[in-house]
Each structure stands twice: as structure tokens, then as C-alpha cells.
Amino acid sequence: MENVSFNIDGRTCSAEKGKNLIEAAKQNGIFIPSLCHFKQQNPLGSCRVCTVKxxxxxxxxxxxxxxKGMDIEVNTPELLDTRKAILEMMFVEGNHFCPSCEKSGDCQMQKLGYETGIRYTRFPHLFVERFIxxxxxxxxxxxxxxxxCKRCFEEIKTNxxxxxxxxxxxxxxxxxxxDYEQEAKLSESQAEYAMQICPTGSILVKGKSVSKPFGNRMFDQGIEGKTIPFNKINKNNSNGQKKRVATTSLAGCFGCHMSLLDIDLGLVDLIEVVEFNKTPLTDIKKFSKRCNIGIIEGGVSNTHNFEVLRAFRENCDILVSVGECAIWGGLPALRNTIPLEDCLNEAYLNSLTSEENESVIPNHEDIPKILDKVYSNHEIVKIDYHIPGCPPNSNHIWNVVKNILFEEELTIAYPEFKYD
Ligand code: SF4
Ligand code: SF4
Structure with missing residues (x-):
């Protein structure tokens, strides 16, 4: 086969004439992300994650x-953003609850989410009702x-x-x-192969686990970033003035607050340079002073959450959404795929814990009204920063907060950047 020269981002590359670009680029040390492209299959071109010019x-x-002579752009800022946007659309178009997904940690779509640096999606989640x-x-x-992506369709065949x-x-x-009849003919290993080639957690095999512990996951071996040790707070940057911090938990499990507290003795260092205002950590219920930063856990599920979030926006210079529930609704948003009436009936009338013959869904003027769905915080107010994770680890949260407050240098270590 004839070898030809072509350009990728201005660099001269060479490969066999007719070779698929993704393979040819890889051969020349250039990674083009893709989800549907698989082995020697005909180009499927269905996911568009590999969009280039x-x-x-x-x-x-x-x-x-x-x-010969092809001029290809791959990693321009515009294309990097286009590919990220395509991935974000995939995340919002389906119901991707990574923290509760069987494929989490072994999922190619999730891995690409990490690689492209998605922290939140710029599009609203659709929460469609789909069949399992x-x-x-x-x-x-x-x-x-x-x-x-058509991988299963093209690749999985009976003997x-x-x-x-x-x-x-x-x-x-x-x-x-x-096709149930054909599926029954698959051997155990063929069924597992189907689960393995699916780039998401769409195909599963009953009784087989795919999740992997932290440390052994697809994206745990990544680019090591630089982290700042927690005890290196630059007190000079604060001009002797303590920075004011407020925190709240909306529709979340309080796990992000538990993570905040996980810095243990680091809290002693922290309170030398920050003071807490409204937060469950101090039990201060109302803002008494304007704050430099507000840390929000949880999304907006009821009218009280809505009011608290608005008050945080009014009283804080910078707002940070921490954790999956704050960023896109997280596990509480599982209810977004079910009509609200069905959720209330199940919770208050039909569940095992309901009083027998009880037929009351709580409704009182003092009780916050539940909203039609759980909203991400940036759908309600402007959010300045997002810290993904379920929950993000404590050093990660505080390193970001310190970076924002004291303008310290910070690069997040790749294995610390998690949203599952
Ligand atoms: S792990 Fe993968 S398939 Fe599962 S919810 Fe996350 S992105 Fe979707
Ligand atoms: S089930 Fe999996 S392999 Fe099949 S088309 Fe969907 S994502 Fe692709």
C-alpha cells in the first residue's frame, strides 16, 4: 500500500492511503476521541464525537x-469546544445518573466526559422517559x-x-x-462481549457487575495534575481580612458538607483566614454580613430551596455549585423522569411506610411546595463555578475555594476530578 503525507493541525503526518483518519492520527501520536468508531467496522459516523475539519x-x-495532501484540523479551540458540546448533548439527551450506574468507572462515554473536562452541561437535561x-x-x-452508536447492531451476531x-x-x-430468540442463542461470553463493547451502560448482563473500585478505573490513570498542599494558605493575599464563606444544602444528601468537613484538622488552619456566616456548620440561619463566597450543595426541588438559592445569589459575591445534585439535579433528579403525581402517590399513599388507609399528601402553607422537577442551580441563578463529584473530595473543594478567594495557583489532579 502506498504511504501518503497529510497535515494535522499544521504538522506533517504520514499513513497508508485510504486508512481511516482516527487510526492514521493515532499512528502519528494524535488522539481523536470517538464513541461509535470500533475496530474494522465500516465508519459509522453516528456519534460525531470525532468531529474534525x-x-x-x-x-x-x-x-x-x-x-495525499489532506489538510485536517483536530485540536483547534473551536473543535475542542464543538466535541465537548456534542458530548454534553449526549449527557443531557439521555438519563445518565453516573453515581448510580452499573457501568460507572468502566464507561467510555464517562471517560470522554473526564477527558474533555466537562464539569457541567450548558444545555438543560431533558429527563426523557425511556424503557428498560x-x-x-x-x-x-x-x-x-x-x-x-450501532456497535451492538453491527458487531453482535449469533454463531x-x-x-x-x-x-x-x-x-x-x-x-x-x-431479538429474544437470537439472544437466547448467545453464549455467556458472547453476551458479556456485548456488554463490553457498548460504550455506555446501555447493555448489561444480568448478574454481572461492571463497576470498578476507585484506583482501578478507566480514567484513574490519567494526566497527573499539580495539587497545592492544604497548609500553604497565602495569608498575605487576604490583606489581613478574613474572607466570609456561606454554605447551604438544598436537595442533596448532605454528603458534600460531610466532605467539606473531611479536611479534619485543616479546618483549624482554615478558620485563621476565613469566617463562616450563614451555614449549617455554624447553625447561623440568616445572612448577617455580605459573603465573599457561597458554597451550594444540592439542586432545587421545592420553593424553600428556590428562596434560599436566591438569597445566596443576593448575599454572596461568588457562588459555587458543589457536587452532582447542585450541578444537574443528581440522584434527587431521578424523579424528573416520573410524573410528580406518581412520585407523591408512591411516597405518601402506596409505599410500605405509609400509614394503612392513609390518603393524605401533606399540604400546608408552612410546608414548602414541591416543584414540578428538580432544577440544577444554574437554571435558577447565575453560578460562577462548578465542582463536580458525588461528593467531590474535601481537598479538592477547599483547594478550589482557596484558589478563588486567594488567587492561588491551582491545577486539579486528574484522578481527583470525578463526577461519579
Ligand atoms: S457511567 Fe456511562 S452509561 Fe452510566 S450514567 Fe455515566 S455516562 Fe451514562
Ligand atoms: S446499546 Fe450500546 S452499543 Fe448499542 S447502540 Fe446503544 S450505546 Fe451503542
């Missing part, structure tokens, strides 16, 4: 076959997480070459279907 035109990189098909003998398909997965409907309504 060929001779100035945006196109899916996996559909390009290398030819568990009728097949071993395989479960969770439509909530499917990105329609007599029948397809197991197929697509039904078109556009937004497309779903992956399972």
Missing part, C-alpha cells in the same frame, strides 16, 4: 479515508443510556450470523431492540 469543513473524522428492556434471557437494554440487536423507529424516537 477537512479542508475547512466540519465532518466526522471516522468517515475520512486518508489521501429486561425480557431477554440474559441481556438488559437500558434505553436511557443508549447513544445509538449462525443472525443479528441480535436492531434499531426501531427514527430520529429521536430510535430505540435498540433485542
Amino acid at each position: 477537512l479542508n475547512g469543513r466540519a465532518t466526522a473524522g471516522c468517515t475520512i479515508n486518508i489521501d 428492556d429486561a425480557k431477554a434471557e440474559r441481556i438488559v437494554v437500558n434505553q436511557n443510556r443508549c447513544i445509538k 449462525d450470523r443472525y443479528q441480535v440487536f436492531n434499531f426501531l423507529n427514527k430520529g429521536n424516537k430510535t430505540v435498540v431492540t433485542v
Whole structure:
């Protein structure tokens, strides 16, 4: 095969003529992210995560076959942002609750989320109602997480070459279907292979676990960032004035506050340079002074959360959403996929803990009204910073807060940056 020269971001590269761009770029030490591209399959071009520019035109990189003199842009600021936006759209389009997902830690989409540095999505989550098909003998398909990459469709076949997965409907309504008869013919290892090649947690095998402990996860071995030891607070930057901090927990589990407290003795250093105003840590209920920074845990689920968040925006110079619930609703937002009336009926009338024959859904003027869905904080007020994690670890939170307050240098260590 003839070798040809081409350019990527102004660098001369060479590869076999006709070779797929993603493979050719890799061969030249350039990584182009992709989710649907898989082995020697025909270019699928369905996820668009590999969007690059060929001779100035945006196109899916996996559909390009290398030819002499091609001029390809891959890592320009515009393309990096385009690919990030495409991924963000995938996250909001499905119901991706990473902290409770079986594939968390072993998921290619999640890994790309980390690699592209997604901390929050600029688009609102759709919280669509999707079907989970568990009728097949071993395989479960969770439509909530499917990105329609077609890998399962193209790759998984029975020994007599029948397809197991197929697509039904078109556009937004497309779903992956399972041919139960063919699925029953798959061996145990073939079923597990289907789970493995799915780039998300959409295909699972009953009774098989895919999650991995921290330290052994796909993205735990990444670029090491520099972290600042906690005891190096630059007190000079504060001009002798203590900075004022407020915190609150809206619709969250209080886990982010527990993480805040996890710095243990570091708190003693901290209170030399900051003072806490309104926060459950001091039990100060109302703002008595304007604060430099407000740390918000949890999203907005009821009218009280809404009022508290507005008060934080009014009384704090900088607001930081901490943790998944604050950033996009997190686990409380699981209810967003279910009509509110059904949620209330289940919680107050039909659940095991309801009083027998009790038929009252609490409703009193003193009780905050529950909202139609759980909102992320930046849907309600302007949020200046987002710290992902469920919960983020304590050093991570305080390093970011110190960085904001005292303008210290900070690079977050890659393994610390987690949202699952
Ligand atoms: S781990 Fe992957 S599939 Fe599961 S919710 Fe997160 S992104 Fe979606
Ligand atoms: S089920 Fe998984 S492999 Fe199949 S199309 Fe959806 S995301 Fe891709």
C-alpha cells in the first residue's frame, strides 16, 4: 500500500492511503476521541464525537479515508469546544445518573466526559422517559443510556450470523431492540462481549457487575495534575481580612458538607483566614454580613430551596455549585423522569411506610411546595463555578475555594476530578 503525507493541525503526518483518519492520527501520536468508531467496522459516523475539519469543513473524522495532501484540523479551540458540546448533548439527551450506574468507572462515554473536562452541561437535561428492556434471557437494554452508536447492531451476531440487536423507529424516537430468540442463542461470553463493547451502560448482563473500585478505573490513570498542599494558605493575599464563606444544602444528601468537613484538622488552619456566616456548620440561619463566597450543595426541588438559592445569589459575591445534585439535579433528579403525581402517590399513599388507609399528601402553607422537577442551580441563578463529584473530595473543594478567594495557583489532579 502506498504511504501518503497529510497535515494535522499544521504538522506533517504520514499513513497508508485510504486508512481511516482516527487510526492514521493515532499512528502519528494524535488522539481523536470517538464513541461509535470500533475496530474494522465500516465508519459509522453516528456519534460525531470525532468531529474534525477537512479542508475547512466540519465532518466526522471516522468517515475520512486518508489521501495525499489532506489538510485536517483536530485540536483547534473551536473543535475542542464543538466535541465537548456534542458530548454534553449526549449527557443531557439521555438519563445518565453516573453515581448510580452499573457501568460507572468502566464507561467510555464517562471517560470522554473526564477527558474533555466537562464539569457541567450548558444545555438543560431533558429527563426523557425511556424503557428498560429486561425480557431477554440474559441481556438488559437500558434505553436511557443508549447513544445509538450501532456497535451492538453491527458487531453482535449469533454463531449462525443472525443479528441480535436492531434499531426501531427514527430520529429521536430510535430505540435498540433485542431479538429474544437470537439472544437466547448467545453464549455467556458472547453476551458479556456485548456488554463490553457498548460504550455506555446501555447493555448489561444480568448478574454481572461492571463497576470498578476507585484506583482501578478507566480514567484513574490519567494526566497527573499539580495539587497545592492544604497548609500553604497565602495569608498575605487576604490583606489581613478574613474572607466570609456561606454554605447551604438544598436537595442533596448532605454528603458534600460531610466532605467539606473531611479536611479534619485543616479546618483549624482554615478558620485563621476565613469566617463562616450563614451555614449549617455554624447553625447561623440568616445572612448577617455580605459573603465573599457561597458554597451550594444540592439542586432545587421545592420553593424553600428556590428562596434560599436566591438569597445566596443576593448575599454572596461568588457562588459555587458543589457536587452532582447542585450541578444537574443528581440522584434527587431521578424523579424528573416520573410524573410528580406518581412520585407523591408512591411516597405518601402506596409505599410500605405509609400509614394503612392513609390518603393524605401533606399540604400546608408552612410546608414548602414541591416543584414540578428538580432544577440544577444554574437554571435558577447565575453560578460562577462548578465542582463536580458525588461528593467531590474535601481537598479538592477547599483547594478550589482557596484558589478563588486567594488567587492561588491551582491545577486539579486528574484522578481527583470525578463526577461519579
Ligand atoms: S457511567 Fe456511562 S452509561 Fe452510566 S450514567 Fe455515566 S455516562 Fe451514562
Ligand atoms: S446499546 Fe450500546 S452499543 Fe448499542 S447502540 Fe446503544 S450505546 Fe451503542
